[in-house]
Amino acid sequence: MSAQARGRRPHVLQVSGMAAGGVRAHLAQCARLLAADGCDVLVAAPAAVLEGLDTGRAHREVLGIGSRPSARVAGALVRLRRLARGAEVLHAHGLRAGALAAVAVGGRRVGRPRLVVTVHNLTVGGRLARLVGGGLEGLVAARADLVLAVSPDLAGRAQGRGAAAVELAVVPAPWAPRGGAETMAASGDVPEPASGSMSDAASDAVPSAVWAPGLRRVLTVARLAPQKGLDVLLDAAAVLGRRAAEGRLPTLEWVVVGDGPARAEAQQRIDAESLPVRLLGRREGAAALMAQAEVVVQTSLWEGQPLTLQEALRAGAAVVATDVGGTALTVRGGAVLVPPCSQEVAEAVGALLTSPDRLRQARERAHGAAASLPTDDDLLVQLHRALGV
CATH class of the missing domain: 3.40.50.2000 (Glycogen Phosphorylase B;)
Incomplete structure (x- = not known):
């Protein structure tokens, strides 16, 4: 049953950091489908991600989540907290966006937006990159109500870090x-x-x-x-x-x-x-x-x-x-x-x-x-x- 058929327009905030390819396509799919189904959807992502992105009826707002840590993260956090006010659910795509969302909404408690994080990538690179990635995984696992993992190994990592609930994400290739x-x-x-x-x-x-x-x-x-x-x-x-x-x-x-x-x-x-x-x-x-x-x-x-x-x-x-x-x-x-x-x-x-x-x-x-x-x-x-x- 669609949101409109249920007589309400739930507010869904979709958040992403820098993304390309399948991650960007999935972000657009989620926004389009939910908006067409009667949800009030806001997509918050870097300008480069939003440019030319087909989000259907969803609203859009620039949110500067970079691909690397920087001084701008504090500003992005303040902005994300503002955007999350009134949202029933915050759906973040990627570990960096998921961790920022986890800080923005805090720990699991009554009254805060439901936090769902889709984990799209395995952290690769040197020891420092893997350590940072592990820290982000731990923060997401500790605060997300649900982790959607795009592969069984990512699901296992989230479960191993104590995530409250984990599912395999549904990721259909877009039809053109x-x-x-x-x-x-x-x-x-x-x-x-x-x-x-x-x-x-x-x-x-x-x-x-x-x-x-x-x-x-x-x-x-x-x-x-x-x-x-x-x-x-x-x-x-x-x-x-x-x-x-x-x-x-x-x-x-x-x-x-x-x-x-x-x-x-x-x-x-x-x-x-x-x-x-x-x-x-x-x-x-x-x-x-x-x-x-x-x-x-x-x-x-x-x-x-x-x-x-x-x-x-x-x-x-x-x-x-x-x-x-x-x-x-x-x-x-x-x-x-x-x-x-x-x-x-x-x-x-x-x-x-x-x-x-x-x-x-x-x-x-x-x-x-x-x-x-x-x-x-x-x-x-x-x-x-x-x-x-």
């Missing part, structure tokens, strides 16, 4: 007009401004010039950042290239759609080693490329519920993915899962490219898994239950 992909940036990206997503619109038309004639087609859609396992990808491509040169595999081209801080270094290695990899950068029409590829590969070192894999399943592509984070949860048996190891990735891709039967079966599994992917309706049901609206 004409069956294209609304965003090609997977969940789990290092938060960046909105311009970091892979594509902002979809296109059914993909120029034939994208693919070199006569070569087998392998595709990866990912932000070019360390978390996406670019070294694993390039090492696997080197193995496949050597086997093709020896006549043990057909010659292939591994196209990578996406951009990011590691692009220049990756291109240097591709050129130096003559790897069969081509970096296309950001582009529209990635979903159509998935439908044209023979194998779609994800080499990430960690993922939440990657939107790109959902989109690959919908495209009916054969999928090889590293079994990390929430990947197995996401693909629902529709992908070949391997450890984040270049040799394992190369073996799986090579096996598909040399066996028409295996390739056909992998595509059939993808089609079957796509039918059970979560939908906006599933997300709305969880939001009603989780937020209590």
Whole structure:
């Protein structure tokens, strides 16, 4: 039953820090669905996140939560406390926004807004970054009424830190007009401004010039950042290239759609080693490329519920993915899962490219898994239950 049907307009405050890709897409989805269902929704996030974000009927306000600690956090805290007045529920996205929200509303008590935090990422980096991340996890666990985790390992971490309640988050990939992909940036990206997503619109038309004639087609859609396992990808491509040169595999081209801080270094290695990899950068029409590829590969070192894999399943592509984070949860048996190891990735891709039967079966599994992917309706049901609206 919608909020309007219940005769009231609950006030929901959606809060985010710097976000890109899947995190940003999920923030927009939650805001749109709740606002369309009759809730009074306010989205508070950095200006770069709000720019061009489709939040439907939801209101918006700039809130300067940075991606790193700074002197501005005190001002953001004061502003968040003001915005939270009168809200029945505060739904924060990400550890940094969740921790700030926890400080803003205080501990669990009667009369304060219900606090729900969706944890989208595993903290990675050096010892200091992990210590800070652990502290934020502890604060969220201590004060949130509910933690929604995008992967089983994140759920386990929240439970281990004593969270009052933990659920796996429902994260459907957005549908875009004409069956294209609304965003090609997977969940789990290092938060960046909105311009970091892979594509902002979809296109059914993909120029034939994208693919070199006569070569087998392998595709990866990912932000070019360390978390996406670019070294694993390039090492696997080197193995496949050597086997093709020896006549043990057909010659292939591994196209990578996406951009990011590691692009220049990756291109240097591709050129130096003559790897069969081509970096296309950001582009529209990635979903159509998935439908044209023979194998779609994800080499990430960690993922939440990657939107790109959902989109690959919908495209009916054969999928090889590293079994990390929430990947197995996401693909629902529709992908070949391997450890984040270049040799394992190369073996799986090579096996598909040399066996028409295996390739056909992998595509059939993808089609079957796509039918059970979560939908906006599933997300709305969880939001009603989780937020209590």
